[in-house]
């Protein structure tokens with residue numbers, strides 16, 4: 462039986478408010494630990510919606526001012542599920558109050574903000590984590606294990622893309638629930654910070670730091686009505702982004718993200734080519750890790766499909782779920798992230814990505830926008 466409580470104050474009831482709440486409810490059932498997660502309070506500006514959310518997910522109380530939530534002595538951890546422009550202020554206030562912080566991605570609007578956030582959590586010595594959840598899809602975690610075992614050898618290429626199509630409609634306004642992503646003042650950037658950020662986090666985790674970048678961005682719809690002013694305003698975000706770059710290990714990077722790829726809702730894929738083997742993964746088929754291993758016997762050598770659904774306890778996380786062969790879904794990545802966060806509390810070795818880890822992704826994002834603006838190669842800033 463758990464002997465400790467992890468009392469969560471959730472800020473935001475939208476997409477991620479729901480995804481994280483689901484993870485908090487699942488984690489103790491599938492990943493038992495010394496901690497019992499208590500959904501203490503849900504916070505948002507719209508009191509009625511926050512109350513409806515709190516009732517649905519089992520939060521004990523509601524707040525409409527995040528500063529009051531942070532000030533509450535009965536909350537241990539603040540979960541930031543707001544638009545990106547609020548991450549910094551909330552995180553710094555929470556750190557100063559000695560709260561643990563689980564912050565949604567991207568860490569910040571830019572690297573300067575990110576640095577302030579890292580300084581705040583490190584000064585306060587509070588456990589902290591950023592929700593780059595795709596790392597914890599079992600097939601992606603398996604890729605990490607195979608790379609660490611040296612099965613790919615020297616890596617030559619890392620290519621990734623994240624494609625969507627939901628902003629092709631020029632009548633969509635900027636601002637509002639979900640649509641704040643189209644407003645640069647709320648989002649900081651467009652698809653680079655929203656989608657490529659995931660690809661970069663996974664890439665840095667699997668293949669190490671990105672050193673330099675040459676990027677191209679495009680804003681296909683240049684003006685949209687703004688929901689705050691009611692006026693048609695210029696659009697300041699990148700609708701699409703392509704970059705090439707070089708990793709510190711010498712391998713070449715080739716990345717693309719867009720919300721204008723008609724037919725694609727969330728196609729996140731990566732492929733890694735090493736001297737001994739290659740790996741490929743596709744979110745649409747999230748259990749499958751494709752591998753080509755050159756050491757396989759010639760007449761049967763080819764791409765093999767590893768279906769990551771246990772295999773006798775050898776696949777990451779899967780032994781905690783159902784019987785071998787049965788799948789889990791997108792939501793499990795969040796549950797795994799909470800489970801690892803709790804393990805970090807128990808062992809004293811924090812689960813990544815911490816704010817400091819996520820700062821590296823933020824630096825790559827800044828370099829992308831700098832390069833796209835200047836039409837120059839840009840060195841990625843260090844921490």
Ligand SMILES: NC(=O)C1=CN([C@@H]2O[C@H](COP(=O)(O)OP(=O)(O)OC[C@H]3O[C@@H](n4cnc5c(N)ncnc54)[C@H](OP(=O)(O)O)[C@@H]3O)[C@@H](O)[C@H]2O)C=CC1
Nearest residue numbers: 473474475476477505506507542543545565566592638639
């Ligand atoms: N890890 C991942 O895969 C994903 C990460 N994200 C990230 O999660 C974050 C949230 O995105 P998402 O859930 O889609 O956003 P939504 O638009 O669905 O929800 C945003 C929430 O923030 C609340 N909010 C906004 N302003 C304030 C405020 N001043 N005080 C308190 N609450 C506020 C809103 O409620 P109200 O308006 O009532 O205040 C709303 O509940 C973003 O940083 C995004 O990048 C998003 C999707 C997936």
Ligand SMILES: O=C1CO[C@H](CO)[C@@H](O)[C@@H]1O
Nearest residue numbers: 566625642655656659727
């Ligand atoms: O992973 C993701 C899926 O798409 C969302 C946008 O539609 C992103 O915000 C998110 O981070």
